[in-house]
Amino acid sequence: MNSASASEHNKLVALHIVVLEPDPSRVTSILAMLKLMSIDKVAIAASLQEISATICERKIDVIISEIRPDSSEGLMLPSLLKMGQESNHLSVPPRILWLAEKTYQFMGVESGHKRISIKALHAHMQLARAAGLAAMTVYSPNAQTVSEALCGLLSMPTAIFNRISAGNNTPSEEDVVSALATGDGLRVVFQPQHDLRSGKIIGAEALVRWRHEKLGNIPPATLIPLVNKLGLHLLLFSFVKAKVLDTLRTLQARQLDIPISVNASVDTVCTAGFSERLDDRMQRADLPNYLLKIELTEDIPVVDELSLSAALNALRARGFSISLDDFGAGSASLRQLSRLPFDEVKIDGSLIRGMVHNPSARRIVATTLALVRRLSMSVVAEGIETESCRVLLRRLGCVNGQGFALSRPMEEADFLKKVGDQNCPPFAGKALLAHPGVRRYA
CATH class of the missing domain: 3.20.20.450 (EAL domain)
Incomplete structure (x- = not known):
């Protein structure tokens, strides 16, 4: 492992991650993928409410969420983080990593199968970035693509929400x-x-x-x-x-x-x-x-x-x-x-x-x-x-x-x-x- 690779590996190992996922079997799959990267500082949240409580209590670097036709709550993460900013509970927002399968290619119902649009997911990611958040989507995720995405997220600028004072942060x-x-x-x-x-x-x-x-x-x-x-x-x-x-x-x-x-x-x-x-x-x-x-x-x-x-x-x-x-x-x-x-x-x-x-x-x-x-x-x-x-x-x-x-x-x-x-x-x-x-x- 060269010095650059070692540096990236050390950054990944130090990450504090929360996985937003209600399905226990999928949680197990994501944890196994992170373990291959030696990432073990991982918490699990089954809902946005749990995410909200977690980010207020401790430092979180990245939130990982799968996006599926039957589980799209993770799309609300940018709104949740912006609300945390506005309520003065969040100074530096976590980065967001969405995981999606390429098989979900079209929005709507076709032959009884619900499908997610890659184009729509990409547009949503761009909106999150425009709001000052570091966000990325990985399609057909595996240990290598997720590792590369996490390194990319760490290099992306993210908004630092000014908490101007501990009390009223708005001038009169x-x-x-x-x-x-x-x-x-x-x-x-x-x-x-x-x-x-x-x-x-x-x-x-x-x-x-x-x-x-x-x-x-x-x-x-x-x-x-x-x-x-x-x-x-x-x-x-x-x-x-x-x-x-x-x-x-x-x-x-x-x-x-x-x-x-x-x-x-x-x-x-x-x-x-x-x-x-x-x-x-x-x-x-x-x-x-x-x-x-x-x-x-x-x-x-x-x-x-x-x-x-x-x-x-x-x-x-x-x-x-x-x-x-x-x-x-x-x-x-x-x-x-x-x-x-x-x-x-x-x-x-x-x-x-x-x-x-x-x-x-x-x-x-x-x-x-x-x-x-x-x-x-x-x-x-x-x-x-x-x-x-x-x-x-x-x-x-x-x-x-x-x-x-x-x-x-x-x-x-x-x-x-x-x-x-x-x-x-x-x-x-x-x-x-x-x-x-x-x-x-x-």
């Missing part, structure tokens, strides 16, 4: 108001958008971050709903916009044109006089409007489509670009794409992350790219987390993207340095500095 409404009024604890980071062919930065998305004095880092998924509930969406937009304009001015001083996107809700862009005030602010900053891109989010539903259309058209008339965020998820739909004036579509990260292993997601992405080209819009693929995903997107004709495989969100100084480095070749640096009239583009 007063905390939110104070942070937006003073800016205390708030900052803006920049996630670069890249040309997938050359790797060069061609834009960025501005993202808000909040570090609470007592509760620590507050995730955007907690902050944004509170902001919307309090009707403070315009105040948050103004805070982010001000930081972005400072960054754009710095880029312009360095003779670099890098557009930056700012997220805005439906209520924000539909505020009376929004486009006029934004145009005035850009003029006072001596910045061209095309450098500020408005990224329409879906955190507030569209109630008045006519009002939204008027607001978006007013922004476009003044030279601002409009981007549709999270296309392919939630309410970002074909209806909006066909009826509202967008310049750019951002394909939702859940589709992008799933496309390498999910043929359905890959076909949806390919269709979206073809559709957007026919509509003469630009496109940005979000959530690019692996090199294989980037390569596949390029093969499908996608030009621009963002994600951890390309660049993580950066503090302003790091972002400015990275943009500057890519536009100032060492051999040409002195010559460019000697000729301030030379303009360099990203």
Whole structure:
């Protein structure tokens, strides 16, 4: 056994596993398979209720569950783990390993035999991963395939659910108001958008971050709903916009044109006089409007489509670009794409992350790219987390993207340095500095 194999073996032996299985004979079969891998830290649960009690009492690394036509309770494991997160009983969720036989190939009843769809199981696994869980399905399991799957699960990232405090882990409404009024604890980071062919930065998305004095880092998924509930969406937009304009001015001083996107809700862009005030602010900053891109989010539903259309058209008339965020998820739909004036579509990260292993997601992405080209819009693929995903997107004709495989969100100084480095070749640096009239583009 080489050192790498020995390391993997040691990791497997150290695992704490729970097997969700009500059938004693199948439990015996699974235990025998695990014994071949020298895994003996195994508990048995006959129901989800027992799983729920077990994960609250002790550390569990992996939950293994067989999926059969007569036993599909294991499909509820992702929901159970998410409930554990929301009730603050679970900080690091166990990984999930589903076992299924390839003989169960079709959903429904055929000649009296119930069959499970492999395609449906794969889609369910992708949904679990999109929710931040490490999940995998093994078909026709044996000791070798299960061992390989367990090693794969251990290498997969899994969500760390923030338990911000032992008691109330949500900031108060007063905390939110104070942070937006003073800016205390708030900052803006920049996630670069890249040309997938050359790797060069061609834009960025501005993202808000909040570090609470007592509760620590507050995730955007907690902050944004509170902001919307309090009707403070315009105040948050103004805070982010001000930081972005400072960054754009710095880029312009360095003779670099890098557009930056700012997220805005439906209520924000539909505020009376929004486009006029934004145009005035850009003029006072001596910045061209095309450098500020408005990224329409879906955190507030569209109630008045006519009002939204008027607001978006007013922004476009003044030279601002409009981007549709999270296309392919939630309410970002074909209806909006066909009826509202967008310049750019951002394909939702859940589709992008799933496309390498999910043929359905890959076909949806390919269709979206073809559709957007026919509509003469630009496109940005979000959530690019692996090199294989980037390569596949390029093969499908996608030009621009963002994600951890390309660049993580950066503090302003790091972002400015990275943009500057890519536009100032060492051999040409002195010559460019000697000729301030030379303009360099990203």
